[in-house]
Amino acid sequence: MITQGLLIGVSLVVALTAVGLTVLVVVAKLARTHRERATEAALAPHRMPLLILGSGEDDDGAAMAHLLAVDHQAWRTVGPAVTAMLAKVRGEPVEDLVLVLREHGDVDRALAELGSRSVVTRARAAYLLGLVRDRSHVPHLLPLLRDRSAEVRLVAVRALGAIGDPVAAGDVLRALHSVRGHVGVPAFLAAEALLSLGTGGAAALREGLDSDDPTVRNAAALVSGHGTFVSSAPRLRELVDADPDPEVRATAAAALGLVGGADDVPTLARHTAAGEPVELRRTCAAALGEVGHPLAADTLAGLLADPDRRLAQIAADALVQLGPTGIGQLTGVPDGTPAAPAARGALQLARLRAGEGAMA
Structure with missing residues (x-):
């Protein structure tokens, strides 16, 4: 039989737990607010030069010079802001921001971090290299398509799509296969990347249409249509007629409508x-x-x-x-x-x- 004392004890424990959780949430929020304010304060002297460089209005080179002169301690705050800006701009500002990152060693550091044991570090490094869009980095990114982490594989596919080198087309298609028992990259993501690679990936797509894996055939057919790869038409006809997978047949038919x-x-x-x-x-x-x-x-x-x-x-x-x-x-x-x-x-x-x- 439950005694009154036991009920009071349980109620007290529940109340103390609730109070403890509330205090923990408040402390965490205060700590986060403090960090955000500290970051804003550290970034404040560099915000205007960053905005000027990112908008392409650094006519006298003063903004570039300012950011290149940022010391190591301040760069820990400024560097992530430069990367965030790089993700938002196009054209000449991209080259300027990449130069700043290179001069501060971020690009070389990212290349080295592709081999890190940390999933977060590998993914972050691949993301930065995708923003840099340097084709010489493609061979360094390709192994990440077989990474044990699904997150890293996703970021690597996006990075390769952003770089746009057709040499990666075959590897991106193969990334649809399961890796060490884990499901491959999503087909829609691989398709987006393949479309970004342009017509140079036509040969890899034709190989993909012959794959034993229906997921690969389906993705190759999808990209053949939306990328208007006319050279894929003969194989698409065969897939419409006789592929054993109903989804592949339908995708090939839709693609044939676009390229046929x-x-x-x-x-x-x-x-x-x-x-x-x-x-x-x-x-x-x-x-x-x-x-x-x-x-x-x-x-x-x-x-x-x-x-x-x-x-x-x-x-x-x-x-x-x-x-x-x-x-x-x-x-x-x-x-x-x-x-x-x-x-x-x-x-x-x-x-x-x-x-x-x-x-x-």
Whole structure:
């Protein structure tokens, strides 16, 4: 049986714990406020030169000279502020800020810290090198794509994308693979980096389309489309036709719509047929609109009465994209037929868009 004394004791412990936690929170907040004020005070004499250099208005070089002359102790505060400014600017100010960082040894220090045992240190070093955008640093960053830390791998991919050297394309694609039992980098992140590498990564993308890993094939197909890598079109057709992964087939179809032409209409049209996966049918219909060739008109018109109303709407919108040939198919749909709702909706939307264009 619980005694009154025990209840009082428990209540007292709970109360003291609550008071202790409150005091701890207050002390932590006061300490943080003190640190922030100390940082602001230390940065104050250097803030204006930093702003001048970062805005590209250091015509007389005084701001550069001021920041280069900052002593080691003050640089512990000023250095992070320079890095933060570097992340926000473009053009000539980037070169000036990078020069300041180089002169204070931050870039060389970052290169050395890529091998640190600390995850935070490795990630911070990779981040800075990405901001510096020096292609000579790419070989130093590539090993981090296989780092045991997911955070470091993410930062390394972003850094390589920022640097933009196509030589990294194959390694970025391979970073999608699992590393030591850990999941690879997210596909969207790898795709963003690959798009930043430009057309020089075309060969690596074609290799990625042949990968045994569906995640790699999917990412390579996605980038092939959004980066308009026309050389990927033959392999994309094969993936649409026969890839064992449904997501890869759909992504390849969307990409083919962006990079393909009249020769790709039969492939895309074939996979709008009933019996194909729903997502693939919809994607192929939309891709036919992106290709924009009149040869697709009959196939798309045949989808206007499809039981999948979303597919019918996509087909109708795609017909609008074909121009006069597609519009003719839509206007020829009789009222009261199963195809009429999708056709009328697409025509109405096309008129609204045309009106907006005229007003613009």
